[in-house]
Amino acid sequence: MKRLQQTLSRIDGKGYKAYKDLQGEYHFPRFQLFIDYVQGDPFAAPSRVRVRMPQSEAKYRSKWYDTPHRKVALEDWIARVWTKKANRYSFRVKGTGKSGLIRVDQPGQEILNRTAVVVTKEYVEVRVTVGLPAQGRRVLGRKAEDMLCDYLVRLVDEAIPAESIDPKGVEERMKLVDNQQGIRQYLKKNGWIAFVANGSVLPRKSGVSDQPLQGNHVVKFQAPQSLEDVVEVPHGPPIRGMVIRDGITLIVGGGYHGKSTLLNALERGVYDHIAGDGREYVITDTDAVKVRAEDGRRVEKVNISPFINNLPFGRDTIRFSTEDASGSTSQATNIMESLEMGASCLLIDEDTSATNFMIRDGRMQKLVAKGKEPITPFIDKVRQLYENMGTSSILVLGGSGDYFDVADTVIMMDEYLPYEVTQRAKEVAQAQSNNRVREGGEAFGDVTPRSILANGFDPRKGKKEKVDAKGLHSIQFGTETVDLSGVEQLVDVSQTRAIAEIMRLIGKKANGQKSLRELIEDVYQTIEKKDLDVISPFQGQHPGDLALPRKEEVAAAINRLRTLKVQ
Ligand code: ADP
Ligand code: MG
Known part of the structure; x- marks a missing residue:
């Protein structure tokens, strides 16, 4: 001193x-x-x-x-x-x-x-x-x-x-995270996807604030009886709430009745929340991935053939590339890339989906023959996705009843409260045929792992390496800017900075041998063995402000690097 x-x-x-x-x-x-x-x-x-x-x-x-x-x-x-x-x-x-x-x-x-x-x-x-x-x-x-x-x-x-x-506060915090962990394990053990505790507050203060909405017009979550479960936790009384099982779950209901709010809470449930957040007992399987349409994104040799085939001019969809994807091809790509990383569940909101990717009704099928339509809509793949690949889906849909046929569970949001309407939806589906035929074959199709190449993965700008986050949804990687605005489960700019660092490391390891997923998993193994500091170039000193992202978001960033080259 x-x-x-x-x-x-x-x-x-x-x-x-x-x-x-x-x-x-x-x-x-x-x-x-x-x-x-x-x-x-x-x-x-x-x-x-x-x-x-x-x-x-x-x-x-x-x-x-x-x-x-x-x-x-x-x-x-x-x-x-x-x-x-x-x-x-x-x-x-x-x-x-x-x-x-x-x-x-x-x-x-x-x-x-x-x-x-x-x-x-x-x-x-x-x-x-x-x-x-x-x-x-x-x-x-x-x-x-x-x-x-x-x-x-x-x-x-x-x-x-x-x-x-505040040692008492720390003790409470420990109980909270033990309980969160307990619910995660409970879901995992049963192979289920999500849990939303009764009393949870899902809506946020505003579109730009992640604080809970306050006031007496806030409706607290209450599970419908038929979907209610009780989870034993390490501390305190068992916790009651709604379970979302594996399979296909629809969230329906009128506009403005809280569908997207529920889905957003589920998206964030892959992370644990602090006490008082309102979502502390909203827990979602860590490998659940939000997918949306993202037109304009680049795609590098992704097998989107389960969804897209017979493009004009015989364009390849087994190794599909584009500098400027359409709504439907981008959504198909986002799904296939998530499956490459092992997604357990897809979270999809109609608000951010391409309509022609989600549905193709009976009348349109009659007018436009399958031979003239490259897209097999998600409705014809969602069951196979679950049955062949074990990947569940949670879908917010206010506009199409065609999905009643393929759903396992239908939840209706009504004035911000959930009701189970599976039985009624099935009755409606029986009484009113949708007159559509299934398309796209009996099997889901293949997910093809990709190996990435080191060239096209250049962190240098001039002579120096330059990688950093430019806000939550943007990464500078050498001379490239990676746009992450379609990656909705990124929550903290320190995660974005960490992704930039991990990309730098992966660029050095890429050699066309290991798959993208293996390369990312290698980094996470090292992080687990040592600690998060290992991804920093300043390891051993102040490593910079980094927070651990999920593997899925790392992959998402790499997949959006416009210079990415796949073997
Ligand atoms: P939908 O997707 O069904 O159209 P949203 O989820 O976007 O509806 O919700 C519409 C509005 O209602 C949002 O402004 C949201 O903050 C508010 N809201 C959602 N859930 C609740 C709730 N439980 N209590 C009070 N307001 C809510
Ligand atoms: Mg909505």
Whole structure:
């Protein structure tokens, strides 16, 4: 600490670059400070430091981090405590640009594995970004001393030791994530897809906020009796709610009655949510994938032949490529790519689907002969998809009753409450034939794994590698921009940054041998064996603000790289 003060007083008033002298390791009474990276000027990306407190000071109970999901939940908890407490100190020091900033990567409504905090048997480490203070481009040494030797020290005391982080709250958090894990295991054991607890609050505050909708017009979720189940959980009384089993589930109902809201909650249920979110007991199988139409996307040698055949000019659909997919071909591609990654369930909303991909009714079949229609609609494949491939579907459909024939379960949303109407839907289907014939053959068709090539996978921009997230739905990869706006289950920009890093790693491993899925699984095995830091080029230092994405979203990003080349 002394040495830090000495350096700061020596460089006070000098040019900003003098801050580089700070890089290194410093001992404080209760923790170590690592200054890993010093920003080049007060406006550049802030400096990266780590504070590491030994467990002899932090005194965490080992049961707070003895299983992977508890460890993630604890680390997330500390990032939140830090964020809250840091508000008091951040920007207390004023100056040019980012001067005075003290922050960690702030979690949203989901509990994700992130690099922001690491808890081990030996220590607790928080990865902090700081804006070293400057007046113009001059070092403000005194103020830097206030920041690093006073505010930071106080913040560490307020946000790391067990007694400061609300140990009772931590215990509650542990119970919550144990229960979430319990429900996940229960679903897995039965081969089911999703669970929505009674009392859940599904709607969000607005289209741009992920906070729960509040007020007395909010209708809490209540399972219909016929679909209600009771799940035993490790802590507290069993939890009641609606189970969505494997197979084909329709969500029907009038416009504005809450269909999409339910599906959105299911999409997010692949992640665990914090207490108070309203969706903490909305749990969906981790490999459920939202698929939608995404016209304009690029496609590289994907086998879409289960859905699309006999294109004009004899274009190949077993290895289908295009720079500009249509609504239906993009939706077919999104499904086939999800199946390549092993999707357990497809989540589809009519609002974001291509109509001609979803349905082709009896009259249209009579007018346009099958020989003239390249598309086999999803309705003729959805059962085979389940029966041949084991992949379930949950579909939001307000406009087409043709699906009554193929559904296992029909849920009707009525004024934001679900009712089971399977029986009635089947009766309607019997009484009123839809006069359509099944198309597309008896079997689903093939899912063809693809091997990707290293060329066309270039993270360089000029001489330097440049990969980063440009917001939640965009990645810069070398000179390419990858558009992820159709990838709806991405929830945190730190996930996007992590995907960019994983793409960089995979580009180096791609050799036309392993399939895309194998390459991605290899990276996840390494992450599991070591930790999330391994994907960062700064491993061993502050690794940057990263959060673990799903494999599905990594694949989605690679598949949308416009230079991607497949063997
Ligand atoms: P649909 O897809 O059936 O047309 P949405 O799911 O888009 O309907 O919901 C329509 C509106 O109702 C949205 O603004 C949503 O926030 C609101 N909403 C959805 N569920 C609830 C609920 N349980 N309580 C109150 N408002 C809700
Ligand atoms: Mg809708």
